[in-house]
Amino acid sequence: MKHKPTWLISASAAALIVAGCGGGPTDIPQLSAASPGTLANCSTLLSSFSFPITSIVSASTVAAGTLTNAGQPVGEHCLVTGKMNQRVSTVDGQTYAIGFEMRLPKDWSGRYLYQGNGGTDGAIAQADGGNSIGSGGLLKNGLQLGFAIISSDAGHTSAQNPLFGVDPQARLDYGYQAVGTLTPMAKALIKAAYGKGPDRSYIAGTSNGGRHTMVAAARYANDYDGYLANSPGFNLPKAAIAQVYGAQLWNTVATSTGVAPNFDLESAFVQTERALVSKAILSKCDALDGATDGIVQDVQACRGAFDVARDIPTCAGDRDFKTCLSSTQKSVLTKVYAGARNTKGEELYSRFPFDTGIRATGWADWKFRNSIRNGRDPVALAFIFSSPPASTVALPSTLAYALNFNMDTDAPSIFKTSGIYAESAMSFMTPPNPTNLDTLRNRGAKMLVIHGSSDPVFSVDDTASWYDKLDTYYGGSAAMAVRFFRVPGMLHSRGGPATDQYDGLSALVNWVEKGQAPDRIVASARGAGNAGGVNLDVPADWSASRTRPLCPYPAVARYKGGNVEIESSFACEP
Numbered sequence: 334m335k336h337k338p339t340w341l342i343s344a345s346a347a348a349l350i351v352a353g354c355g356g357g358p359t360d361i362p363q364l365s366a367a368s369p370g371t372l373a374n375c376s377t378l379l380s381s382f383s384f385p386i387t388s389i390v391s392a393s394t395v396a397a398g399t400l401t402n403a404g405q406p407v408g409e410h411c412l413v414t415g416k417m418n419q420r421v422s423t424v425d426g427q428t429y430a431i432g433f434e435m436r437l438p439k440d441w442s443g444r445y446l447y448q449g450n451g452g453t454d455g456a457i458a459q460a461d462g463g464n465s466i467g468s469g470g471l472l473k474n475g476l477q478l479g480f481a482i483i484s485s486d487a488g489h490t491s492a493q494n495p496l497f498g499v500d501p502q503a504r505l506d507y508g509y510q511a512v513g514t515l516t517p518m519a520k521a522l523i524k525a526a527y528g529k530g531p532d533r534s535y536i537a538g539t540s541n542g543g544r545h546t547m548v549a550a551a552r553y554a555n556d557y558d559g560y561l562a563n564s565p566g567f568n569l570p571k572a573a574i575a576q577v578y579g580a581q582l583w584n585t586v587a588t589s590t591g592v593a594p595n596f597d598l599e600s601a602f603v604q605t606e607r608a609l610v611s612k613a614i615l616s617k618c619d620a621l622d623g624a625t626d627g628i629v630q631d632v633q634a635c636r637g638a639f640d641v642a643r644d645i646p647t648c649a650g651d652r653d654f655k656t657c658l659s660s661t662q663k664s665v666l667t668k669v670y671a672g673a674r675n676t677k678g679e680e681l682y683s684r685f686p687f688d689t690g691i692r693a694t695g696w697a698d699w700k701f702r703n704s705i706r707n708g709r710d711p712v713a714l715a716f717i718f719s720s721p722p723a724s725t726v727a728l729p730s731t732l733a734y735a736l737n738f739n740m741d742t743d744a745p746s747i748f749k750t751s752g753i754y755a756e757s758a759m760s761f762m763t764p765p766n767p768t769n770l771d772t773l774r775n776r777g778a779k780m781l782v783i784h785g786s787s788d789p790v791f792s793v794d795d796t797a798s799w800y801d802k803l804d805t806y807y808g809g810s811a812a813m814a815v816r817f818f819r820v821p822g823m824l825h826s827r828g829g830p831a832t833d834q835y836d837g838l839s840a841l842v843n844w845v846e847k848g849q850a851p852d853r854i855v856a857s858a859r860g861a862g863n864a865g866g867v868n869l870d871v872p873a874d875w876s877a878s879r880t881r882p883l884c885p886y887p888a889v890a891r892y893k894g895g896n897v898e899i900e901s902s903f904a905c906e907p
């Protein structure tokens with residue numbers, strides 16, 4: 334049964350909505366702009382600020398220029414550190430807390446930013462709203478834009494990674510409750526520091542931080558006005574399964590004779606072989622967008638134009654590691670890109686689109702190293718996403734765990750509950766009812782999702798599939814509140830042969846507060862001399878400062894004539 338959107342049945346929302354010719358609403362509330370404020374209190378917050386289950390550890394002024402970003406000084410700000418909900422686990426005897434830091438700029442825009450962090454959390458990344466929220470080499474970070482920012486460890490320390498997964502509450506904090514616990518405290522602390530609470534609130538992050546953002550859009554839609562999800566780990570437990578599924582397949586063609594930790598899974602597809610694949614993709618798909626420029630904009634057309642079996646030479650004899658792939662390699666490549674499956678052929682995770690970034694080292698890092706590495710996918714599956722978690726004494730090497738993970742009997746554990754583990758990983762890690770964003774939408778909040786087409790761990794196709802369903806749910810009008818942008822060639826969060834430098838946060842603020850819906854976001858390559866840091870994957874035959882428009886899905890950037898190095902020569906079209 335199709336769910337009936339609440340904008341069709343809510344009287345209060347209906348008052349704000351006018352039916353349009355497309356059948357969906359044409360008007361949703363416009364939020365007002367934030368107004369600046371000045372920091373009134375800093376070091377006194379150590380003793381004066383009080384909030385339930387919160388202890389402030391330090392509060393001190395950080396002088397202008399102590400931090401820099403892209404070669405420019407970050408202004409004077411107040412650094413507050415603390416923790417919430419400190420407790421001793423009855424399961425493992427460990428002391429847990431939600432550790433955080435807040436950075437409060439002296440010259441404040443009136444805006445608050447929750448910075449979601451990556452991986453399995455456990456570290457309090459510097460609360461600067463910088464590269465840790467996504468994009469490559471941001472020229473202005475959140476502090477430089479005037480945001481008051483919180484960053485947290487999401488409820489466990491680095492030392493407690495990944496075994497925090499045996500504590501049910503630590504799982505829930507990592508999944509979503511840390512955001513829910515911290516948010517009212519952060520807003521109260523901002524009020525104590527500036528004399529007024531934030532006018533506008535934002536949440537942003539990349540990878541797992543993008544996942545935090547997507548979860549917040551569903552669970553905490555009343556608390557935030559803007560959501561920026563970069564390279565989101567949307568279905569993160571499923572993606573972890575896909576990682577070990579890939580590892581098992583890569584292993585069938587790996588030639589490494591070493592054993593863990595020296596086992597080299599990349600021997601399955603060495604760089605020169607991946608460069609061959611990238612070149613074959615370009616030969617079939619590059620020109621489909623009108624420009625033979627080393628970028629495949631039209632991902633959908635490329636699906637029909639490129640075929641691994643047909644377009645990559647098959648080695649007549651042994652692998653020569655540069656001009657051909659073995660038939661087994663081609664089969665493995667096809668299977669991994671088609672998406673993880675169990676032995677019944679049922680999909681366990683999304684397909685991936687073939688794209689140019691396959692040749693880059695950052696692609697190989699995820700497919701061949703993180704997929705079998707301690708600290709990444711295998712241990713996350715074992716201890717955080719499986720219910721019950723694996724025995725902490727029985728886990729073999731992470732390589733062996735990954736290679737022996739059973740797609741029929743082990744994979745379903747991400748959907749299971751068990752005893753004290755009362756929520757499944759898919760419940761605590763992913764947004765409940767992810768295509769219903771009624772609360773967000775009806776109050777005038779906005780969401781931007783930005784994802785690289787060459788992301789090797791979280792498939793851009795999974796994000797596109799979600800957006801398609803969202804658009805169906807809203808009768809073709811999802812773009813009024815949520816827009817999704819793909820970055821061709823970009824790897825996970827940044828890097829790859831791509832224009833990966835873009836300011837999503839400012840685009841989001843302009844949409845939320847000024848009603849300027851982004852019809853394109855200008856992105857730059859980070860070639861030689863880029864102030865935000867050079868991306869070594871930028872091809873030598875590109876202008877060092879090449880720009881492209883990132884286009885709202887499903888539009889793609891098509892070449893219209895003129896200088897091929899600049900974004901104005903491209904239009905976002907179907």
Ligand SMILES: [Ca+2]
Pocket residue numbers: 618619620621622623624625626627628629630
């Ligand atoms: Ca092209």
